[in-house]
Amino acid sequence: MRAGAFASLVGLALLLAACAPLHRAAPAGQDSMAAECPFPTRYTRVGHGALTLAELQSMAQARLGRLGLEAAWSAPEARAFEDLPEDRERLSALLSVVLPAYERYPRELFARVGLRRLELVQDLRVAGQLRRAMPAVQRDAVAYADIGDPPGAAICEAGIEARIHHELYHLIEARLFGDYYHRDPRWLALNPAGVTYGNGGASAYGGVFHNLGHPRPGFVSRYALYGPEEDKAEVFGWMMTPGYAARVMQWSRDDPVLNAKREFMLALMQTLSQGRMDPAYLDALAHREAP
C-alpha cells in the first residue's frame, strides 16, 4: 500500500459526504450551477444517436487513449450503461462534456498524478445518494455518472464541466498530500486574518444549494466557503472551464486574495504539467466564449 493510502481511503469516505451538495442530483431537476451558467451553448454531442453502445465506448476509449487514460464502464457504486436507446443517449450526453473537459489537459498531468482511468457509468450512489462524480484514488480513477436528469432538464453543461475539473482536483490533492483534507498552510496563508471556513461541504445540505460566484472577496464561489479543500477545488474547477474562467480572471483584477489563489493554482498546474499549462494556456482558456 502506498504511503498515505490508508489516510486517503479514510479521507475518501469523508469526502464522499462532504462534496455531495455540488455533485448530487438536485430536487426536481434543479441545478446548483445553473445560477451562474456562463452560456447556454450545448456541448457538441458525440455519437449523434446513431452509434451502438460498443461504438460509443470505442470512440471514447480512442479519445481518452490519446491522453494516456483508459475508459472503464463499471464501478462498484454504479450501474453500467446497457445497449438500449436511452442508455446510449445518456452516455452520449455524458461523454459530450467529459471528453472535452479532459482534452483540455496535457497527458503529462495525468501521468504525474497517477490517474489511469475514468469510470463512465450511471446511477452512481454513495450512501444512498445519487452523485455526478467521485474520486476513486484507490483505483487510480475518477468516476463520472449520468444521474438520470429528466430529458430536456435545464442542466448547465458548463457547470457539469466545472464539476468534472473540481472532482479531478480532489484526486490531485489526495495524491499530492495523501489526504483529501490536507490543510495546506501555504493556501490558508493567502486568506486575510480572521477568515474561517464552514464545516466542510456537508454543511451545505438542506434546501436547494445555489453555487453563486464571488460571494465575498477572496472566494470564487459560495461552495468555496465550506472548507479549504473545496476552496481549492472550486478555484481549480472554475479556472479550467470556459465561461467560468473569464470571470475568475475578471474578479481577480480587483481582488488580490482571489488573484493570489489563482496564481497559486497556476503555479501548481505548471508544475504538474511540466510547464505545458502556463499563463498563455490559461489565458486562452479564459478567452473562449464557447465550450
Ligand SMILES: [Zn+2]
Ligand atoms: Zn468537492
